[in-house]
Amino acid sequence: xxxxxxxxxxxxxxxxxxxxxxxxxxxxxxxxxxxxxxxxxxxxxxxxxxxxxxxxxxxxxxxxxxxxxxxxxxxxxxxxxxxxxxxxxxxxxxxxxxxxxxxxxxxxxx
Numbered sequence: 794x795x796x797x798x799x800x801x802x803x804x805x806x807x808x809x810x811x812x813x814x815x816x817x818x819x820x821x822x823x824x825x826x827x828x829x830x831x832x833x834x835x836x837x838x839x840x841x842x843x844x845x846x847x848x849x850x851x852x853x854x855x856x857x858x859x860x861x862x863x864x865x866x867x868x869x870x871x872x873x874x875x876x877x878x879x880x881x882x883x884x885x886x887x888x889x890x891x892x893x894x895x896x897x898x899x900x901x902x903x
Contacts (some may be wrong), residue, residue: 794831797821798838805847818851873899 800821804814827835839848868889875885882896889896 794827794835794838797825797827797835798842800825801839801848801851802842802844804851805844814851815855818855822852869895869899872896873903876900876903 804817804821807814807817809817836849839845842848868891872885872889872891872895875888876896876899882893882900885891885896886893891899
């Protein structure tokens with residue numbers, strides 16, 4: 794737990810771009826798995842730190858990005874199935890909220 798706390802403090806202060814930040818965090822998370830209890834202790838200790846907001850925001854931002862990407866991927870899968878079933882592009886766009894250009898790109902992949 795202490796290692797993660799120190800790593801997150803360093804990560805919060807690093808001046809790197811978003812992709813590098815994500816890579817470092819992902820690498821660290823894949824090698825240091827905390828139990829639920831350890832994770833709760835980490836959050837409790839992190840809240841005491843000066844840069845607590847930055848530290849605690851890091852995993853949430855990546856989780857939200859993952860959810861967003863999952864929704865986009867799901868919409869594209871639905872759109873592909875609709876294309877295969879012969880739905881018109883404007884109907885697919887309305888139901889999935891993908892742009893006509895995005896749907897045209899999917900159509901070319903078929």
